[in-house]
Amino acid sequence: MGRVSAFADPEIIKLASEKFIPVTVDDWYQRRRQDAEGRFFIKVANQGPRKGQGGSTRQGIYCLTADGELLAFKNAGNSAEVTREQLNLALAKFKKLPDSRRLPGAVAIESFGKPDANYVRTPPANGLILRVHGRILDKKDGEVCKADCDFPGGDRASRDFLWLTANESKALIPKPELGYSYSLPTAVTKRIARFCLIDNTRGEPEFWKGTDVRKADFSLKVTSVTPEKIEVSLMGKALLADEEDLAVAKRGYDCSLMGRLTYDTAKAKFTRFDAVAVGDHWGATTYTQKGVRPGRTLYGVAFGLPLIERPGDRVSPQAAREWNEYLRPN
């Protein structure tokens, strides 16, 4: 929930961007990984109050040196005042270090070795990365618009990613034939339904189970062909519910999906992948109850290509913690 954190504060943004090397990670992976990065992190974290007893969380904001000294730590990501104070304290400490530990090029970083494949996720080679945003919606004068929420930040867009493997991406490439129809690969359909069509605007929800997918049918159709590009429409419907009988289902999402894709034949890649799912959502899970709107209300999910090449767009999808299930959802 970075959108309502101290990192939205203009002074902190400036400090973080100019005076530090900013890095952000998912503690679920970081505290578990058994490789050079994992060991380095534990060495730093153990200098602070978060010892991770019993494998517990080590989340917080750490300021550290490249050679592994903890300069400051707080777990107060929602307080701009505390975070600003912490960053300034760390900078003051850093300035007092000898030249041999702080000047550019002074510290030598050892070689990394082998990454822990169990807890390192990298986008599939030659696959496709899509940004996924969800938002609670409303209707005003017949037009869809953003809705209000009692939960802090609950009215803002959520963020996640969708990864497709090389084979799955290849299966999306259209034939240059007007009207040609084809379906999304089954694994992609299930991945979208179970892991993307969720309301994650008020925290981490539980993902849909395979049995919750009552309907998920997405198909593609070529709508235009030129020597340079092929335009494709994506249409479909999905019904997710924790009970077969919708009258008693405590949580559900009944939505329609529409998308417009452009495949650039010269570049051999999709240059447009815009899609929206919109429909009625109801209910919440254990950690997302606060601020949930009563009854069935409009909820939307938007898919799109990353805007620019940057590390932040290579963050793994939230559901990818269970990697095998992510790749082959039931």
Next chain:
Amino acid sequence: MNRLFWLSGFVTFVLMTVLPGIFQRSAIAQGDALAFPIDEAPFQKMLKEIRPKADEDTFDTIPWQISLWNARILAAKEGKPILLWEMDGHPLGCG
């Protein structure tokens, strides 16, 4: 006793049948009007409504690295300290 029995039965009947029916009708009305496909302009508007606004995700303007090891290498090269934001659920991709 007999009247109380019938009264409680009537209230239960109303709660279990009539009210959910009203609720369902009002709810279905929300999504019903969204019949896809739609033209490019309303499609773009819908995407815009859902995606983050320009001023919504300012924390994302920070040039975040996503590997602590890469951050170490950059910090050593540039002579800067590291700022590590560690959260259960990735801050850039978790809700």
